[in-house]
Amino acid sequence: MYELVTGPLAWLSFGIFFFGLFYRLVWYIRGLNWQMDRVSYTQNMVYGIKGALRSILFWLVPFGTRSWRYYPGFTILVFIFHICLLATPVFLMGHNVLLLERWGFSLPTLPEGIADFMTTCVIVSAVFIICRRIALPEVRILTKPYDLFVLAIAVAPFITGFFAFHQVGSYDFWIIAHVLCGEIMLVAIPFTKLSHFLLFFLSRAQMGMDYGIKRGGMKNKGMAW
């Protein structure tokens, strides 16, 4: 079983992940239309690129925008959740050992204690995110079961990985569940809201180009995000 989930299924899920995202990228860019969107993307490319970069970079920095500063608590939650969610699997020692065994190379790794802490951060922030969804009326009205389902997909690999690492119950069970959950997440990324893994950048770039080209970017120093 372990061989199956870390072998063919892993290949399949990574394949769907990469091809799916590539399809989303092409679909997004092909669907842009200068006249319908009312942004002259190609004719004013330099202003567009400047606007796009500004729009992405300011939003990648914690408290880098007015909106991030307006909601400081949620901002901290969002950044902790995303940084830990993205960095932990990439720099986890266990994953890199696997990488070294299979492909002969590995990335820098996080000390186990820190990786464990970051995993806990993902789980705890997810709990806070759910509490926020329930507690705040303006978020509650927007929340649908689908939002919780997507969050569950994103957090499941961390919960199962946590149990496997701490050997709660059967290690074999948890490690296979962990790999499967990770693969479900990879496959879900292109097809669900998790596509914001890529579409965050594309959507921000588009809005940045809109501001960089049409909404004042040619007449000022750039939008004060």
Added chain:
Amino acid sequence: MPEGILCNKQVVDTKEKLNALLADKSGKQYYDEMTRLDVDTEALWATIEKTCKSRLRTWLEICAHCGMCADSCFIYLANKRDPKQVPSYKIQSTLGEIVKRKGKVDNEFMRYVMDTAWAKCTCCNRCATYCPFGIDMGVMFGYVRGLCFSHGFVPWELKIGSGMHRIYKAQMDITTEDWVDTCEWMVEEYEEDWPGLEIPVDKENADIIYTVNAREPKHYPEDLAEAAILFHIAGENWTVPSQGWEETSLAMFAGDWGACKLQVESVYAAMDRLKPKRMVVTECGHAYRATVLEGPYWAGIKSGKTPIESFHYVEWVAEALRTGKLKIDPAKKIKEPVTYQDSCNYIRNGGLGDYAREIMSYIAEDFREMKPCREHNFCCGGGGGLNGIGRYRKERNIGLTVKRDQILATGAKLVVTPCHNCWDAIRDLEEVYKIGIRWSFLKPLLLGMVEVPEHLLPREE
């Protein structure tokens, strides 16, 4: 009833149709017919499939439902944080539903969509600057308005307004003759005080072609005279076109994209005909947005730019003060606390915030910013056509409270409002809430404080 006599899917392109609508006081019959208007669900879905492309679909799909847009919306704040006023909810429950149901929606639903698109969103685009994904509910409601318009679900006043643009190439029934007469009349009125004053009509190769908001010739012709006097003092070589002088676009508020195109093309034709060096637009926000920022796209100009370079009035004033074409008498500067209403259309969506501050630095001694201000300022409360729709007067007045409180917090009693919509909203705000403020365009303020060169003064006989 598939189509009403007044409320239907057709555009208003004849005087007969227009007069029939105008005769229906407050749109009583119009809105009554609307309750029985059929929804052509197949056509609706066909349009969505053709026009709702990756940008809008992505926005609908990836919205994280995080609620960060909530506090960005002045209508949400003004309505005591009613969750149904959260921008994301408003768009998901309208466009989101239409897409989900593949266009299969009924009359009642379309009326809900209309009421949401015009009474719960002024298309100020502020939410887009608070969403981590940059989801712009203003852009989406602009799109929704287009869908509503093409299916006959549009507020009565805006159906009339877009018809006016189609028939008169102006938002009001002003003919070329009326316009030219008004220009001549204003010169006659003011030339005694300002010898040599001109409003040159159709002068070729001028440095500036000046274009206006139809309300000016129709209701406030002195605004045109003030513009002429300021150009006269500044020594500008300017002109107005006899046709293509109207910058505004109620068609944009209505979502009548065909009329939007016709309107801006009339202005661009004047540019081609008269070959001026640049265009200056009067103190109007949506007019600048429509003709300068969005217009080139409606007209199919790939560069996204108007045929000649175009400027908002605040840009011209800032330049005139900077270069000394207009000089302010220091003794006449505004001494009292004064604040500035940043128009969404040319500040947030046009990037002209610095020019407004530059002007205030020349004319005011105690300038006080609203909080928030510039790109992050709140809509006046009457943007996006909301000021002019009788059906939504109550909702509009509730929305005004955010601006009221912003102004009160500055301690200023004078509000500079270089935008017709803002000017109206703040006038109505004072009428409804009586907070003891005054409001003004730039032109009359400037005229009260500019130094007039000796040779322009009337000669003493």
